[in-house]
Amino acid sequence: MLRLYDTIHGEVRDLATRDAGRLSMYVCGPTVDNLPHLGHGRFTLVWDVARRWFTFRGLDVHFVSNITDIDDKIIARAQREGTTESVVATTYEDQWWAAMAAIGVARPDDVPHATQYVPEMVMLIESFLAEDIAYVISDGVYFDTSRVSDYGLLAGQALDSLRAGARIEANEEKRSPLDFTLWKFAKPGEPRWEAPFGEGRPGWHTECVVMSLGLLGDGFDLHCGGLDLKFPHHENERAQAVAAQRPFAQHWGHNGWVMVGDEKMSKSLGNFTSLTDLLEGTDARAYRLLVIRSHYRSPIEVSPTTIADAERALARLDTLARRFDLPALAGQEMLTQSDFDFTGPSALLAQRVGALLDEDLNTPLAVAELFDAVSRANTLADQGEVEEARDIAMAVTVLFAALGLSVFSAVHDSDDEVRELARARDEARRAGEWGEADRLRDEISARGWVVEDSAEGTRIRRG
RNA sequence: GGCGGCGUGGCCGAGCGGUUAGGCAGGGGCCUGCAAAGCCCCGUACUUGGGUUCGAAUCCCAACGCCGCCUCCA
Numbered sequence: 001m002l003r004l005y006d007t008i009h010g011e012v013r014d015l016a017t018r019d020a021g022r023l024s025m026y027v028c029g030p031t032v033d034n035l036p037h038l039g040h041g042r043f044t045l046v047w048d049v050a051r052r053w054f055t056f057r058g059l060d061v062h063f064v065s066n067i068t069d070i071d072d073k074i075i076a077r078a079q080r081e082g083t084t085e086s087v088v089a090t091t092y093e094d095q096w097w098a099a100m101a102a103i104g105v106a107r108p109d110d111v112p113h114a115t116q117y118v119p120e121m122v123m124l125i126e127s128f129l130a131e132d133i134a135y136v137i138s139d140g141v142y143f144d145t146s147r148v149s150d151y152g153l154l155a156g157q158a159l160d161s162l163r164a165g166a167r168i169e170a171n172e173e174k175r176s177p178l179d180f181t182l183w184k185f186a187k188p189g190e191p192r193w194e195a196p197f198g199e200g201r202p203g204w205h206t207e208c209v210v211m212s213l214g215l216l217g218d219g220f221d222l223h224c225g226g227l228d229l230k231f232p233h234h235e236n237e238r239a240q241a242v243a244a245q246r247p248f249a250q251h252w253g254h255n256g257w258v259m260v261g262d263e264k265m266s267k268s269l270g271n272f273t274s275l276t277d278l279l280e281g282t283d284a285r286a287y288r289l290l291v292i293r294s295h296y297r298s299p300i301e302v303s304p305t306t307i308a309d310a311e312r313a314l315a316r317l318d319t320l321a322r323r324f325d326l327p328a329l330a331g332q333e334m335l336t337q338s339d340f341d342f343t344g345p346s347a348l349l350a351q352r353v354g355a356l357l358d359e360d361l362n363t364p365l366a367v368a369e370l371f372d373a374v375s376r377a378n379t380l381a382d383q384g385e386v387e388e389a390r391d392i393a394m395a396v397t398v399l400f401a402a403l404g405l406s407v408f409s410a411v412h413d414s415d416d417e418v419r420e421l422a423r424a425r426d427e428a429r430r431a432g433e434w435g436e437a438d439r440l441r442d443e444i445s446a447r448g449w450v451v452e453d454s455a456e457g458t459r460i461r462r463g
Numbered sequence: 464g465g466c467g468g469c470g471u472g473g474c475c476g477a478g479c480g481g482u483u484a485g486g487c488a489g490g491g492g493c494c495u496g497c498a499a500a501g502c503c504c505c506g507u508a509c510u511u512g513g514g515u516u517c518g519a520a521u522c523c524c525a526a527c528g529c530c531g532c533c534u535c536c537a
Contacts, residue, residue: 028537036537043537072535155533157466165465165533178533204535226537231466233536255537256468259530293486294476299469299530306475309487316486319500364477368485378501382494434496441498452499459500 002057004050004222005297005360007230007252008153012360015251017221022060024216025051026249028208028225028233029065029111032092033073036099036275038258038302043226045288046255046296048105049403050224053357055334056402064215065108066208067093069115070201075190085191099275103284104404106332112211114202118193120210121202124244125182129197133243134182137173141183141197143205144175148239151178154252155231180236182206205236212237213246223249227297230254257299278307286310288405292363313371317400317407320374322459323381324393328408329401337402345388346395349373353399363403370396414460418449422460425451 002015017023027047030040051063069089078085100107125141128134133147145151151159159178166177181203186192192199212220225234234252241248260273278287287302290310294300320326329335342350353369356362373396380389397407414422425440444451450463 030537031535039537041537046537155466157533161465162533227468228532228536231532232534257531257537289486290475298476301475303475306487309475312488313486316500323500362477365484368477371485375502379503382502429496432496438497450499453495454500461499 002054002059002358003360004251004253007254010156013251015222017059018219018250021058022062023054023222024062024220025054025064025222025224026208026212026216026220027063027065027108027223028229029067029108030096031068031071031073031204032089032096033071033077034092035277036096037273038260038275038278039226040096041099041103041275041278041287042258042291042300042302043224043255044100044105045103045291045404047224047253049288049292049363050253050296050361051106052334052402052404053361056337057354057358058337062110062216063106063108064110064112064212066112066114066211067096068204068207069093069113070191071114071204072184079189095276099279102279103275103287104331104406106334106404110215112215114207114211117207117210117214118202120214121206122183122193122195124206124210124240125202126196128182128240128243131243135175136197138185140181140185140200140203142174142179143182143236143239143243145178145180145239146176148242150242151239152235154235154238178232180205180232182240205233206240208233209237209240209244209248212249213241219247220249222251222253224253224255227254227256255296259299259301260303278302282307283311283314285405286314288403289314289367292403292405293367295364296361314407316371316374317396318409320377320393321397321407322409322461323378324390325409326394326397326407328406329397330404330406335398335402340398342395344391346391349392349395350399357403366399366403370399414449418444418447418460421447422451422458426458429453 003012004015005012015023025047027043030036047065051061055061067089070085074085074088078088081088097107125134128143129136129141132144134141134143136142145159152162155162157165163176163178183195183197183200183202183206185198185200191201193201212223223234223237230252238248286307287310290300290302290306293310293313300306321328337350337354340350349369353366356366356369373392377389377392377396380386380392400407421440421444425437425444428434428437428440441451444460445463448463449460452459452461
């Protein structure tokens with residue numbers, strides 16, 4: 001049984017599914033008003049890993065993640081840049097998918113866009129107005145939070161306590177500072193949709209309820225997002241579902257933050273905060289390894305140091321793949337356990353790693369287990385137990401691939417020139433001309449390559 | 464003010480009552496013509512002060528420090 005921490009209950013619980021063998025999962029996606037940042041990278045990686053693991057374990061996962069393509073920030077950017085909202089949204093959505101592809105996050109099964117669901121949202125808001133659960137004031141339509149008796153469930157605080165902590169609200173017309181926008185009336189020049197209660201655009205919280213329920217249906221299984229979305233976003237989504245008398249997500253998952261060292265976060269300091277920047281010049285797999293090396297609910301430190309650390313750890317894995325000539329796995333397509341045959345020494349490994357991941361996705365312990373297995377495989381190979389070693393090494397790459405981390409030989413195509421130098425060096429070595437051999441090695445490394453001598457022959461790899 | 468989290472060896476990061484986490488970096492060794500890769504060994508860490516316990520990094524209390532949410536945020 002798969003188990004996962006649930007925010008509402010505050011404990012790890014069985015991830016029971018509404019439909020046997022199927023898991024419906026909604027992850028709040030980005031607002032496309034800017035380049036994706038490291039935090040976006042983390043949440044997408046965390047839930048991509050979860051999705052992949054659930055799939056690996058045999059569940060038929062229906063994974064939905066939205067794109068918020070209309071929002072104040074998008075409007076602001078469009079005005080600032082003298083362009084339209086849809087140009088801004090399209091531009092940054094393209095950047096988003098490019099970054100997702102780069103970090104190996106699989107495409108969701110459905111990608112609802114907020115602007116495609118406006119009529120449904122209008123209907124929902126109308127029904128709230130009809131029952132006085134929502135009310136109209138000068139700048140828009142608001143949701144009356146007092147109408148939901150258990151409001152504050154996700155926040156872990158009662159309505160009164162939340163209200164007491166609310167900051168000074170500029171809008172005096174609201175019944176309560178906690179009441180949130182369902183619909184914003186359009187100001188001159190702003191994009192607008194028709195609605196009986198006035199032209200405007202939907203509020204963010206309304207988008208996600210409508211899209212998640214619309215695509216996954218009542219009482220879907222799992223709703224995920226960053227910890228910061230817990231309140232008010234998820235609280236407000238839930239409040240609307242409750243008010244609409246529709247069973248909502250049965251299980252809530254929230255991932256931890258990305259810490260970027262101190263407050264100094266600038267490209268000039270090499271302290272990149274944009275995912276796009278990070279991906280320039282680093283192996284994207286390093287970020288995934290960094291993410292799975294810690295628990296998804298813990299904060300992680302992302303800095304040039306921790307990324308470089310992960311890159312070196314990755315090299316150790318790639319070296320293993322090179323040693324056994326293992327094929328690269330993972331990518332857009334997801335793996336299923338039933339496609340693999342874990343027998344012999346790898347059976348125990350797969351079983352242990354599986355048990356760890358089944359229990360609230362304990363990726364750090366799973367990774368530790370896998371690194372142990374790397375040592376074991378190398379040791380066995382050193383001792384000549386090649387078959388057994390290969391079996392374990394293979395299982396290591398499969399299990400990493402199950403989490404979306406592709407381990408591969410990284411034998412980049414060296415050019416003819418480098419290959420010729422290597423051949424010349426081999427000849428020199430055969431002739432015992434060590435001075436010449438070393439000189440040739442220097443030439444090879446000056447071109448950015450590393451030569452390795454082994455029983456199986458000379459290998460050239462990227463340094 | 465309310466709610467919540469965190470402080471682990473040089474760095475990252477698990478563990479959450481008794482066992483070597485793991486990775487990276489560092490030191491020593493084996494292997495190698497020399498390297499690279501790999502393997503072995505090493506550092507003996509848990510903010511502080513009390514307490515509970517046969518036994519605490521792990522539970523309780525307090526203090527200090529850091530962070531998050533209560534406003535848009537992954």
